Amino acid sequence: xxxxxxxxxxxxxxxxxxxxxxxxxxxxxxxxxxxxxxxxxxxxxxxxxxxxxxxxxxxxxxxxxxxxxxxxxxxxxxxxxxxxxxxxxxxxxxxxxxxxxxxxxxxxxxxxxxxxxxxxxxxxxxxxxxxxxxxxxxxxxxxxxxxxxxxxxxxxxxxxxxxxxxxxxxxxxxxxxxxxxxxxxxxxxxxxxxxxxxxxxxxxxxxxxxxxxxxxxxxxxxxxxxxxxxxxxxxxxxxxxxxxxxxxxxxxxxxxxxxxxxxxxxxxxxxxxxxxxxxxxxxxxxxxxxxxxxxxxxxxxxxxxxxxxxxxxxxxxxxxxxxxxxxxxxxxxxxxxxxxxxxxxxxxxxxxxxxxxxxxxxxxxxxxxxxxxxxxxxxxxxxxxxxxxxxxxxxxxxxxxxxxxx
Amino acid sequence: xxxxxxxxxxxxxxxxxxxxxxxxxxxxxxxxxxxxxxxxxxxxxxxxxxxxxxxxxxxxxxxxxxxxxxx
Numbered sequence: 001x002x003x004x005x006x007x008x009x010x011x012x013x014x015x016x017x018x019x020x021x022x023x024x025x026x027x028x029x030x031x032x033x034x035x036x037x038x039x040x041x042x043x044x045x046x047x048x049x050x051x052x053x054x055x056x057x058x059x060x061x062x063x064x065x066x067x068x069x070x071x072x073x074x075x076x077x078x079x080x081x082x083x084x085x086x087x088x089x090x091x092x093x094x095x096x097x098x099x100x101x102x103x104x105x106x107x108x109x110x111x112x113x114x115x116x117x118x119x120x121x122x123x124x125x126x127x128x129x130x131x132x133x134x135x136x137x138x139x140x141x142x143x144x145x146x147x148x149x150x151x152x153x154x155x156x157x158x159x160x161x162x163x164x165x166x167x168x169x170x171x172x173x174x175x176x177x178x179x180x181x182x183x184x185x186x187x188x189x190x191x192x193x194x195x196x197x198x199x200x201x202x203x204x205x206x207x208x209x210x211x212x213x214x215x216x217x218x219x220x221x222x223x224x225x226x227x228x229x230x231x232x233x234x235x236x237x238x239x240x241x242x243x244x245x246x247x248x249x250x251x252x253x254x255x256x257x258x259x260x261x262x263x264x265x266x267x268x269x270x271x272x273x274x275x276x277x278x279x280x281x282x283x284x285x286x287x288x289x290x291x292x293x294x295x296x297x298x299x300x301x302x303x304x305x306x307x308x309x310x311x312x313x314x315x316x317x318x319x320x321x322x323x324x325x326x327x328x329x330x331x332x333x334x335x336x337x338x339x340x341x342x343x344x345x346x347x348x349x350x351x352x353x354x355x356x357x358x359x360x361x362x363x364x365x366x367x368x369x370x371x372x373x374x375x376x377x378x379x380x381x382x383x384x385x386x387x388x389x390x391x392x393x394x395x396x397x398x399x400x401x402x403x404x405x406x
Numbered sequence: 407x408x409x410x411x412x413x414x415x416x417x418x419x420x421x422x423x424x425x426x427x428x429x430x431x432x433x434x435x436x437x438x439x440x441x442x443x444x445x446x447x448x449x450x451x452x453x454x455x456x457x458x459x460x461x462x463x464x465x466x467x468x469x470x471x472x473x474x475x476x477x
Contacts, residue, residue: 163423
């Protein structure tokens with residue numbers, strides 16, 4: 001095995017396509033298990049462009065096997081403040097703290113971890129398609145930074161290539177997102193925002209059909225005056241672009257933004273539909289956004305991607321030990337993921353469907369009849385029967401809930 | 407007419423690629439590349455785009471695809 005960082009072999013145990021949080025956690029875990037691991041990343045620099053709200057709960061860090069690191073955990077978060085359309089805000093402290101993450105640094109740190117365990121990284125190299133022979137995935141064809149097309153072979157390929165999911169598509173797995181199942185997102189990083197420092201310790205969320213149909217506006221603070229300010233709107237429900245909604249809202253809220261300065265423009269697409277039911281094939285697994293593994297109520301995907309990565313890496317190591325890369329064997333990955341996370345996400349999906357039907361008046365009403373704990377529980381889809389009881393105070397909301405929670 | 411992407415507006419988010427039912431789009435570097443043979447003219451990508459960077463290719467002097475035989 002060559003150790004020259006400029007030289008790459010043609011054969012590996014595992015090839016991972018994409019070096020986002022999912023890809024690098026998968027790489028770390030595979031390499032740690034002694035698998036020869038290659039990560040192929042199309043970008044020339046990890047972490048950019050940022051396509052993310054950059055919030056991460058501490059519980060996800062535990063799941064991912066990550067420790068607090070001040071270089072990327074830039075601000076501790078105590079909970080959320082939700083602003084309904086009538087602006088009667090609801091502060092929701094939570095015992096489960098989280099962090100606002102500097103994603104550009106985060107992705108590099110993850111790759112460093114994986115690299116130290118022995119994973120190889122091939123940057124500025126675009127995977128053209130997976131190689132499929134006799135119905136089995138055997139590797140990928142990639143175009144490097146010289147424009148050279150090369151084959152890289154592996155026992156297992158893990159697609160961690162984000163919302164576009166080109167590698168899965170290249171072998172005929174349908175990972176196309178329906179328009180109704182995708183949030184159209186736009187974000188600014190802004191500084192010199194005028195905000196109560198105490199509020200910056202919470203993620204700030206604004207909801208309402210006027211300002212963000214089928215989604216929400218957020219301000220995730222990285223310091224007392226600097227935040228990732230963004231919007232996600234449902235691609236079907238929106239009547240103008242995500243950027244236009246966000247710009248209008250910023251203009252209408254000079255109390256925060258009058259003297260603010262924009263230091264970054266970014267955006268993204270969040271797959272909020274059902275996860276891909278069978279995210280595997282012979283010699284192939286799909287993780288994270290590429291398999292639509294995202295929390296559909298708030299659009300968070302980093303934690304879920306890293307969790308799916310750990311399961312995929314574990315199953316890959318077992319498969320390689322037993323020399324069985326068949327889809328029957330790799331279905332263990334999907335089975336465990338659906339049990340660990342997928343089923344819960346389908347329940348959360350129902351909450352999203354419910355929330356999407358609410359008018360601004362009903363959002364305000366919901367603010368009256370639910371306390372902070374209630375809102376949190378609702379977003380976690382923990383106990384629908386309890387909410388149906390609470391919603392009896394508003395027959396219209398109750399009817400919509402009954403329909404959605406079925 | 408197939409769509410084309412305006413690189414001045416595009417923020418390279420890849421969302422249009424993810425919704426394209428014809429697999430006609432690709433994010434290459436920071437630009438969206440359109441496979442005009444595959445594009446089925448459905449406009450799904452245009453409906454998604456957060457910044458209005460996609461539009462139908464115009465039958466006029468194009469910025470990206472200049473017309474041939476222009477007088």
